[in-house]
Amino acid sequence: MGLFSTTNLRVRYAETDQMGIVYHSNYLIWFEVGRSELFRELDLPYTKFEEQGLGLAVVEASCRYRKPTHYDDNLTIFTEIEEMTSRKVTFSYRVFREEILLAEGKTIHVFINKEGRSTDVRNYSIWQQLQPVLEKQQAEI
Amino acid sequence: MGLFSTTNLRVRYAETDQMGIVYHSNYLIWFEVGRSELFRELDLPYTKFEEQGLGLAVVEASCRYRKPTHYDDNLTIFTEIEEMTSRKVTFSYRVFREEILLAEGKTIHVFINKEGRSTDVRNYSIWQQLQPVLEKQQAEI
């Protein structure tokens, strides 16, 4: 298993729809919350990437909805780095209420420069901090 | 090719993020706009389903982001029924700015009853209107 993180959040009323459950696009936002937390725990908050003119653009996202989530539910987002290179990162996510798996998803991202083009993070000073993470990631798989 | 519809929308400022492009979860909302429009054009607005205690729950959603979209872009959402049974519908979507393909996605839905369980739409009076659609859909593939 690769590097991972868990984070908790409570469902907001704004996130529900008239079906009485959470509107499905919100899960992608929760995935981002999980991803942010994982980077923060690796001491690589996403703000550090942006300070260097680096972005992490989403190129693919998917989610399987297994059970509905409701207003005020207390959720756990389990986020994991599934694959990582100096150009691309794949995250996987699982959303739980207690031990019940509610949804699972995946996002694929590429590092981009200020012009919005795919770039190699080895050209940036953040690489010094990212390299050990990447090596740890590859060792653990 | 199956039943399809096109709809236009303009990117809202609220839909952008600090990367200067549209935040990725919004595409799922645009897909819903496309799907709503397709049902409306089939004279089966989604409100008719809900009046009968029927819902169409998303069980899977995915999107590939090819090019970024920006505030004020004028987009065309091309929505198509890819597969349809009396229990399940698969839609595919393509998002264009003029002739440029920006993103493409898919959502899978099941019909659910008031209790939120998977149901067969043949048990509902809307079936009389939905059946010819389904047959047309199957004939055209």
Add this chain to the structure above:
Amino acid sequence: MGLFSTTNLRVRYAETDQMGIVYHSNYLIWFEVGRSELFRELDLPYTKFEEQGLGLAVVEASCRYRKPTHYDDNLTIFTEIEEMTSRKVTFSYRVFREEILLAEGKTIHVFINKEGRSTDVRNYSIWQQLQPVLEKQQAEI
């Protein structure tokens, strides 16, 4: 000072816009997070209202934006019941990053029944729990 509550939240990337700061409508969602927390602390989670067929419809909302908030900011929402009767509740909110006041707002709500009409909460069993809250509120002002 009336009944109040504080709650913390971290700014999500999804909440920013291309100006590089939080899009202004999100503050209303944070106010709702604060309000939910206040009710929960009073042992009156909003889900209890809805179980009885009661809603709390927003009739007015306003916000003054003093300083911008940014992605990953750790915010404190201070929520207070400003006025309360058996028909109407006014909440006020203040958003802080550490000791800095970033925004302040107000929302006014009326209790509504299942038909969406203004109603008196004294006609519902939740009144037994709400009455002491209301009395405490009025005593403290």
Add this chain to the structure above:
Amino acid sequence: MGLFSTTNLRVRYAETDQMGIVYHSNYLIWFEVGRSELFRELDLPYTKFEEQGLGLAVVEASCRYRKPTHYDDNLTIFTEIEEMTSRKVTFSYRVFREEILLAEGKTIHVFINKEGRSTDVRNYSIWQQLQPVLEKQQAEI
């Protein structure tokens, strides 16, 4: 009456909540849609402001909710410039379904420079296009 514009939009499913009506923060987003349209009709799309390093930061927003709006409702947003100087603009909004007034609101904005500080738009070349608008606005009140 000052300069104004009308724009139409259809309520998205994503905009509803479990009360079965539109969640209240979405009206602020619709106001932005109205404001964008008004600027576009004045041949001053907001993108032109941003190209010059100018922003229009919201300092105050408010809304009165008169009647609920529902999924699929076809709405008209009536947007008007209520006051305008070279530093500050006040917009007012009214949301209608056919002739029924559903909500009305107001937002106050200041022009800001790249550093996020309040600025005078007379220092920017866009002033040449904005000045006649401002004069027309002041003449019509």
